[in-house]
Amino acid sequence: xxxxxxxxxxxxxxxxxxxxxxxxxxxxxxxxxxxxxxxxxxxxxxxxxxxxxxxxxxxxxxxxxxxxxxxxxxxxxxxxxxxxxxxxxxxxxxxxxxxxxxxxxxxxxxxxxxxxxxxxxxxxxxxxxxxxxxxxxxxxxxxxxxxxxxxxxxxxxxxxxxxxxxxxxxxxxxxxxxxxxxxxxxxxxxxxxxxxxxxxxxxxxxxxxxxxxxxxxxxxxxxxxxxxxxxxxxxxxxxxxxxxxxxxxxxxxxxxxxxxxxxxxxx
Amino acid sequence: xxxxxxxxxxxxxxxxxxxxxxxxxxxxxxxxxxxxxxxxxxxxxxxxxxxxxxxxxxxxxxxxxxxxxxxxxxxxxxxxxxxxxxxxxxxxxxxxxxxxxxxxxxxxxxxxxxxxxxxxxxxxxxxxxxxxxxxxxxxxxxxxxxxxxxxxxxxxxxxxxxxxxxxxxxxxxxxxxxxxxxxxxxxxxxxxxxxxxxxxxxxxxxxxxxxxxxxxxxxxxxxxxxxxxxxxxxxxxxxxxxxxxxxxxxxxxxxxxxxxxxxxxxxxxxxxxxxxxxxxxxxxxxxxxxxxxxxx
Numbered sequence: 001x002x003x004x005x006x007x008x009x010x011x012x013x014x015x016x017x018x019x020x021x022x023x024x025x026x027x028x029x030x031x032x033x034x035x036x037x038x039x040x041x042x043x044x045x046x047x048x049x050x051x052x053x054x055x056x057x058x059x060x061x062x063x064x065x066x067x068x069x070x071x072x073x074x075x076x077x078x079x080x081x082x083x084x085x086x087x088x089x090x091x092x093x094x095x096x097x098x099x100x101x102x103x104x105x106x107x108x109x110x111x112x113x114x115x116x117x118x119x120x121x122x123x124x125x126x127x128x129x130x131x132x133x134x135x136x137x138x139x140x141x142x143x144x145x146x147x148x149x150x151x152x153x154x155x156x157x158x159x160x161x162x163x164x165x166x167x168x169x170x171x172x173x174x175x176x177x178x179x180x181x182x183x184x185x186x187x188x189x190x191x192x193x194x195x196x197x198x199x200x201x202x203x204x205x206x207x208x209x210x211x212x213x214x215x216x217x218x219x220x221x222x223x224x225x226x227x228x229x230x231x232x233x234x235x236x237x238x239x240x241x242x243x244x245x246x247x248x249x250x251x252x253x254x255x256x257x258x259x260x261x262x263x264x265x266x267x
Numbered sequence: 268x269x270x271x272x273x274x275x276x277x278x279x280x281x282x283x284x285x286x287x288x289x290x291x292x293x294x295x296x297x298x299x300x301x302x303x304x305x306x307x308x309x310x311x312x313x314x315x316x317x318x319x320x321x322x323x324x325x326x327x328x329x330x331x332x333x334x335x336x337x338x339x340x341x342x343x344x345x346x347x348x349x350x351x352x353x354x355x356x357x358x359x360x361x362x363x364x365x366x367x368x369x370x371x372x373x374x375x376x377x378x379x380x381x382x383x384x385x386x387x388x389x390x391x392x393x394x395x396x397x398x399x400x401x402x403x404x405x406x407x408x409x410x411x412x413x414x415x416x417x418x419x420x421x422x423x424x425x426x427x428x429x430x431x432x433x434x435x436x437x438x439x440x441x442x443x444x445x446x447x448x449x450x451x452x453x454x455x456x457x458x459x460x461x462x463x464x465x466x467x468x469x470x471x472x473x474x475x476x477x478x479x480x481x482x483x484x485x486x487x488x489x490x491x492x493x494x495x496x497x498x499x500x501x502x503x504x505x506x507x508x509x510x511x512x513x514x515x516x517x518x519x520x521x522x523x524x525x526x527x528x529x530x531x532x533x534x535x536x537x538x539x540x541x542x543x544x545x546x547x548x549x550x551x552x553x554x555x556x557x558x559x560x561x562x563x
Binding site for chain 1: 307318320321324325328331332335336400401402403404405406407557560561562
């Protein structure tokens with residue numbers, strides 16, 4: 001049974017200005033940091049709250065006590081303003097950020113797709129890039145081997161696969177990245193904005209592939225500003241505001257709550 | 268956000284604050300280690316080591332990438348190392364009055380190790396910063412990137428080994444049974460290097476001055492490490508070489524390559540350094556591992 005259970009998670013980003021980053025500063029001139037950290041936590045319209053962290057450093061509280069349970073079959077859409085903590089939450093789900101407080105447990109292999117072209121090298125050939133990208137997605141050698149034909153078929157790149165992808169058009173490179181990323185069946189799929197690829201002629205096939213890919217995922221968590229996309233893919237919604245979870249429930253309810261907040265200029 | 272708050276307009280005034288009693292507990296918290304931190308550090312090392320294939324793959328990609336679109340490719344590495352050795356071999360013979368047949372293999376074997384050691388430490392310092400894109404986008408044991416650096420530098424040293432073989436053949440370095448010791452020496456050196464690189468990597472992720480500092484220290488260390496000269500040639504000042512751990516690390520591989528054997532002292536120094544170093548590094552790594560991604 002796949003699931004994600006988050007209990008009261010807190011994620012804080014320490015803020016270092018260039019001076020604070022240097023060793024000299026840390027050894028000697030600490031008072032400025034201490035001084036600023038005394039600023040009381042203030043509420044801002046956008047972004048997480050700025051305040052003093054546990055060690056007295058200035059921090060942005062990106063996630064502030066978020067708890068939820070996501071179960072197998074759930075399709076969760078994250079909504080909220082810029083800086084409300086959507087991306088941070090996704091990365092915490094993916095295990096990239098370890099929360100400073102609380103606990104998060106993902107039962108199942110988390111498959112984060114944030115940057116489709118991560119691990120791709122313009123000077124390497126298409127085939128080499130399939131390997132690199134595949135390894136980056138922590139696919140096994142066998143999984144990549146099995147996917148090779150499928151990727152070649154889908155991208156229709158033909159002999160271009162033996163050329164460095166520097167020679168590709170942007171669309172071709174994206175097509176390849178998209179094909180590799182969607183070549184497996186993910187257990188817990190985590191997306192920051194909807195992925196997609198290609199030109200008009202390619203679009204319908206990409207759509208079909210995307211549909212299978214998304215529907216085969218055990219759990220889908222996606223952050224998006226586009227309500228139509230969320231309505232198409234999600235059945236649940238999670239509304240974040242300044243790093244706090246405001247509501248979690250059926251998608252329609254969450255969307256209307258969010259839209260009413262936007263309309264009244266709150267949140 | 269409104270105008271800048273009055274007490275922030277003059278930042279230096281913030282210095283005048285009552286001494287803060289929290290300081291003590293804060294220091295303490297810096298050192299506190301939980302069992303979760305220890306076990307996830309073990310986990311990181313374990314999964315990192317077991318996915319050595321990924322490190323291996325990334326290391327080779329690095330090597331390949333560096334030489335794409337160049338005709339000679341990786342031979343450039345070997346070539347520039349060869350030229351360096353050629354110059355240094357002569358210089359060493361002239362400056363320090365040793366025979367060419369002795370100084371050439373000596374300089375070459377020493378520099379082979381020196382290049383490996385210093386490049387690994389330098390790369391180590393830039394390790395997490397260079398891989399920041401990966402670290403912030405996918406969950407991956409940090410050990411993978413450490414292994415990638417080690418492996419990449421070993422691959423490069425492997426290329427340079429060709430120069431040593433050529434020199435050894437030309438100057439007829441007589442093989443001896445002690446030559447079988449060099450892989451063992453190399454293994455120990457790499458183990459020792461790995462913790463140095465890891466510590467450098469963690470500190471450099473937080474403090475961006477450190478890589479520059481390390482580069483400078485290494486430049487100085489070059490002169491006090493017997494690479495171009497023999498330790499005996501230091502005469503009264505021999506302690507300079509003896510107290511330098513790098514002397515012993517280099518001797519562990521260089522001596523067997525030259526047909527001699529490293530002293531027991533060499534083995535003990537590097538072994539102690541490895542054990543003590545890794546113990547400290549492990550605790551250090553366990554404490555700060557989860558913070559690294561926030562520093563990038």
